[in-house]
Amino acid sequence: MVEPFHIMISSAGRRVALMELFRRSLQALGRPGELLAIDMTPASSAYQRADRGFIVPRCTDPSFVPRVLEICEAERVRLVIPTIDPALPVYAAHREAFAAVGTTVLVSDPETIAIAGDKVATHAWLTAEGLPTVRQTTLAAALDELTAADFPVIAKPTRGSSAIGVEVVHTRAQLQGLADREGYIVQSMARGNEYTVSMLVRHDGSVPCAVPRRRLRVRAGEVSKGVAVRLEPVEALAMEVARRLPGARGTINVQIFHDPETGELNIIEINPRFGGGFPLAFEAGARYPQWIIEDLLGLPSTAADTWTDRLVMLRYDDAVFVPGEQIGFGVGQEEPRT
Template structure:
């Protein structure tokens, strides 16, 4: 992400300073690679948003880019305060965040907009009608992310009587998984849709991927845009292309996805387009990206001392 923004700034000929934040910046690779780094509280701490606002105020920051789901609501709740400081926080409205952070609500909203989704039920509803989804069923925390808490149950007898957090149960889908990256400009127009096949996943993030062009994915992205018309900037959603049911949307991320660098390298330069918007430059967003671009990730290291 840092490399994408730096490359974008070089292309635009603008001076860019990147500030990074972490609970423990001395142990953060992103903080080590940034121009400056700051320690902040956990994003679920009530003082987190104010800490970010202080950094923005003291350093005249123009753009704030959250990268994890759990900080979105905290920043969305104070978006007006960022605007008053002259900064754009790249986050959707609280209404949108409430939807995308609740996988059950996400499914309901998308289905109402005509977007294909798997059948979904809550725990009590599944217990009341055990065969409603067929078996096996796929289970995930309603507010989970990064592949946390995913489970597959083969029969109703395997289902626990209670869970530690609200769960969503869905039809078990088979087939390849895709991420569809999308960019909506500041005027609310869907400008770019970039799908990539998730060839191999590690800890919920794509490790190997390849860009693909498919008209049906574009149509699904347009449906997501209809369902969430106030969503602007960068977002992505996951699709499983079931051989019998067809593509089904399983979740939405109202932020940069972990696989964004693949889209950027393929020509969908979301980082550049955001910098254009906050710099007052004409937005050059387009859908002219390259198909069949492959990304193969590997571990690297940053040394200190």
């Protein structure tokens, strides 16, 4: 009998598409296995679409890791997929504890998580490595140093994702209006088109391919329309980042601006997890979930740089419908556990 390959999506939330890609990958390999979800509430679409779901504390709670370890051991989970930034340093710090119960967590070493999780650390690392990036300074220094010719600039939190808190600042007066915000940095505007480059760093450190995805439209911080574009300079730069990051493993996304007129490249962010736009890379041919499972099972790898150029993704809304009792909204309960 073939042992089932159970996969857990952590902080499942709305990540139904990602869950289904792993389900399809198991089916493509002819492997039995369930997709499990963990979340703080059952009122999430991916939790309800999973084969089974488990309620866990917030990822920063001291009881989070013991609870997830308990589930992984009891359910014989082979692979955990973290999906949110706050969980990455937690999983990275306890990767060996999960390995001890037979579970692989798809997360990079703590050094890479620290570099990517703080924009000051990201900029310092890129600069030290001699990799192209924008100019960056603190909000206070920007107010002292920038002249009218330096605007517009980008102001953003040092930590955060999904473009939350990011502002395009056109004047000194507008920048002054942000002076009371803590933990903000200011970046020069990068010229050209922005690409999020998806990569998989395999267990042996190799990077089979890099898939630049250009955002055509963004909604609520996630791409709603995008296109996969073969662009050799962007692919090569992203792969160089992945190779240089200390202990990078699993999915790495690098955001790069490319100026088609001058060829100038600028790296602005690194995200060491699956992003919301990954389904585009998968459908183009970058079958990372399948390649990950192949590596863990010791199967011949089908990883290849053969993805389809100019594939366009047009996302749409969908919904999961469940009885109220299933999410704590039964008779006599005024509010669901959202």
